[in-house]
Amino acid sequence: MKRGDTGKPHGTGPAPRSVLLRDVGESGLIELLRRKHAGGARRGELPIGDDAAVVRVPGGRAVLSTDLLIEGTHFSLAYFRPEEVGGRALSANLSDLAAMGAEPVCYLVALAAPPGISVATVDAIFRGMADAAGPSGIRLMGGDTCRGERLILCLTVVGAVRGGRPVSRAGARPGDLLYVTGSPGWSRLGLALLRGGRPSRPSGWRREAMRAHLAPTARWREGRAAARSGAVAAMIDVSDGILADLSHLLERDGLGAVLAEESFPVSRSFRAASAALGVDPLDAFLGGGEDYELLMAVHPARRAIFLRAARAFPSGATRIGAVTKTPGVRVLRADGSWIEGAALPSGFDHFPPTKRRTR
Amino acid sequence: MKRGDTGKPHGTGPAPRSVLLRDVGESGLIELLRRKHAGGARRGELPIGDDAAVVRVPGGRAVLSTDLLIEGTHFSLAYFRPEEVGGRALSANLSDLAAMGAEPVCYLVALAAPPGISVATVDAIFRGMADAAGPSGIRLMGGDTCRGERLILCLTVVGAVRGGRPVSRAGARPGDLLYVTGSPGWSRLGLALLRGGRPSRPSGWRREAMRAHLAPTARWREGRAAARSGAVAAMIDVSDGILADLSHLLERDGLGAVLAEESFPVSRSFRAASAALGVDPLDAFLGGGEDYELLMAVHPARRAIFLRAARAFPSGATRIGAVTKTPGVRVLRADGSWIEGAALPSGFDHFPPTKRRTR
Incomplete structure (x- = not known):
């Protein structure tokens, strides 16, 4: 749509307008996130859409971390592009798994957003997360959405311990x-x-x-x-x-x-x-x-x-x-x-x- | 301190004042939450205080759910007591595990709070969660704290599937x-x-x-x-x-x-x-x-x-x-x-x- 690129109205129709959250509703948003961003469920797993997600954790120990990000405190959309907000958030949490030596498994995203935010912005945030996930194997498996005055993201990441032990912060000795x-x-x-x-x-x-x-x-x-x-x-x-x-x-x-x-x-x-x-x-x-x-x-x-x-x-x-x-x-x-x-x-x-x- | 119970200043000292978040700082808050509310770590587990929590999940499948609660949207401290805010939040999430037939394992709490909120209020929210956890076996194992204009709670619960399969929303048939x-x-x-x-x-x-x-x-x-x-x-x-x-x-x-x-x-x-x-x-x-x-x-x-x-x-x-x-x-x-x-x-x-x- 070359025409829309100028950002000004042309021809007879009204100016192209972003699709807002209030246009698609909660179910529309969840459907979009599920379709575009949810990780594929493997055998015996359940992704977004049920009461809770189910993931396989071979080896028997799950590694968990959660992080709350509030617009205006942790990021600003005037300063970061939405892809960057998502990418930084995912990287920060993936880093917590890395610091335990864990195998990345999945992530959950709880999102609050104002009804007047564009769906494209929310979509870009999730795309940024998926891009930052890259080949690590971490997949979006669940979340929550609600209305908020400002954008809030709460990311929870899950990792597994395989073939070794998790490396904690404690355990250093003099001379290390x-x-x-x-x-x-x-x-x-x-x-x-x-x-x-x-x-x-x-x-x-x-x-x-x-x-x-x-x-x-x-x-x-x-x-x-x-x-x-x-x-x-x-x-x-x-x-x-x-x-x-x-x-x-x-x-x-x-x-x-x-x-x-x-x-x-x-x-x-x-x-x-x-x-x-x-x-x-x-x-x-x-x-x-x-x-x-x-x-x-x-x-x-x-x-x-x-x-x-x-x-x-x-x-x-x-x-x-x-x-x-x-x-x-x-x-x-x-x-x-x-x-x-x-x-x-x-x-x-x-x-x-x-x-x-x-x- | 009987004297303080009247809520009015007595004697020569200033009126007793609630301890505020800004008085104890982030490390003070985390220390309080860890000391008073953190679940006991079992062998091979790591609770609050590391890059991520580590929990054992015997049987090999973790069940996960996350829920974002914002003051003014989901609850009001003018209407609910802080114990009730915490209790309701934990119950709602524990219920998501229940609906999968999962064994409750642990929960994480990401918290945003205004610096002027009393530590007693935050403490009561966490006490409410622990009380609602009751004998279910679910334990606080991690979280995140940050400053916010209003109170925000993001709860993530983890369950395990043992001796059976998780029961999803799908699977009903005519005649059921x-x-x-x-x-x-x-x-x-x-x-x-x-x-x-x-x-x-x-x-x-x-x-x-x-x-x-x-x-x-x-x-x-x-x-x-x-x-x-x-x-x-x-x-x-x-x-x-x-x-x-x-x-x-x-x-x-x-x-x-x-x-x-x-x-x-x-x-x-x-x-x-x-x-x-x-x-x-x-x-x-x-x-x-x-x-x-x-x-x-x-x-x-x-x-x-x-x-x-x-x-x-x-x-x-x-x-x-x-x-x-x-x-x-x-x-x-x-x-x-x-x-x-x-x-x-x-x-x-x-x-x-x-x-x-x-x-």
Whole structure:
């Protein structure tokens, strides 16, 4: 329909109008989601449309995670395209499964939407999720829809543990080596770039930064291979930033860590991008969240086994430091100085306690 | 602290103030929920606090359902106590597992809350869920918290299929007998009663109606026994009203049903309550939702097996009609007249289509 592309009325008919949720009703929406986006049910499974979904979980243990995303708080349709909203949401949840070393199985989506939103927007959100699911094998198997003043998405993902054990956040020991997949920090650079306006045809570092922020990749292959290798003692995904998530990894066991800047996977392109955006590259690397890379603790005696497994990681893995018995994280700068405590970049609290906040 | 009970300031200190979410922060809230409400992890399981929860699902198939509840749309704290909000939410989801004949395993709760809400309110919501979980064995195993302008709850429940098959909505055949558990309609009467103001010390039918609406019981024992008996061809829970949910049960196979008013489990007390509230008892029985009773289709040849299983139903079960080859539902009134089509009470659509709505 070339004519509609101009966005202006032509000829005798009224201007083309988006199909709105109120035009199709709840049953119309559910039918659309089922037809276009539901995963195929395998033998003995039941997808969208019954009281509950039924999925096979060979091996006998299910891994579960849920995530609530509210328009205006977690995303804005003025800022993200609907495909990106869906893709980021799915990737963030798939990343939680990856961080357990689980096999992706299925996801459920509870959706609240204003009746005046276009069906195309909702459709694009679900398409973004399916695209981000990619070859991971995770399939939409159920959900819920209702009316809301603003868009709300609650994603629940289900994984299975096969041929190995789930890798939790606990289990690191002093002396363990700390590895991170990919190149954390690009998402923070993407955010800084987008704050100055979305480039229409980005290339080079702009493209890499935008992609990291708008279409992050969950490391499910890496997480699964890490769990199967048996060499990873503890694992977490980097959603709040390396320092914040490293703290989560260490706090159960009352441990600390030393990180060495010289070993950080920070490329020349990353430094150039940071400089162009006026962002401290160390801040972006250590404090930037939403990269969905994986952080792993590996016992030195199992290093060779781990490195063999890591050869199959599409993202690679880099050793950035080691676990210490002394609590707290210290970073050895390339110039030989140390930073620690309040001088380190910090994470994000949805309900910052008024008393504890000092700045 | 007797002194605080008066709700007025005494002595020299400031008035006692509720602890607010912003006082404890996100980590404080998560810690409280984990300490007070998290289910105990069994061997090989991981509860709240990791990237995802891990639960054992013996038998190899997980049953999943998710439900989004928004303050102002699905509930109001001006109208419901926080325990009731939590209890109703858990029961509605537990009922979805019941309707599949699944064994309750665990639940996840994603919560958005305004920073100014009291921690006691959030705590009471979770206590209500735990109370409604009761002896079903379902346990809180994970979730998500974030800030929101209003309270939002997204519950996801997980069940397992053991010793039998899940009972879906599809599978009814012409001639199947239709059974319903308990006494549907009381929740609608409770709603009518509460609209006139909440009685402080209700007794008799007022108490029963209020209880049905504010603290409904999910029929997980009935659903599990029905599935295990192998005698139930199709099953659904009555959340939108018998007629609406019966339609869902029949539509997959293009079937219809006849119901006979004479057989409906409508007690003298139910009639008296309806009369006092000015509600048509047939409307309340057929059109009232949120009772969370179960509706089952039973092949006549398996009736004896079903009735044996139903002896163990705490709620009992009543035959109310039969499945027909002709689509549509017809109700034979006690006076010998028939009602059908638009004359029947109708259900609820969150996004009513503008074009299709005729009144």
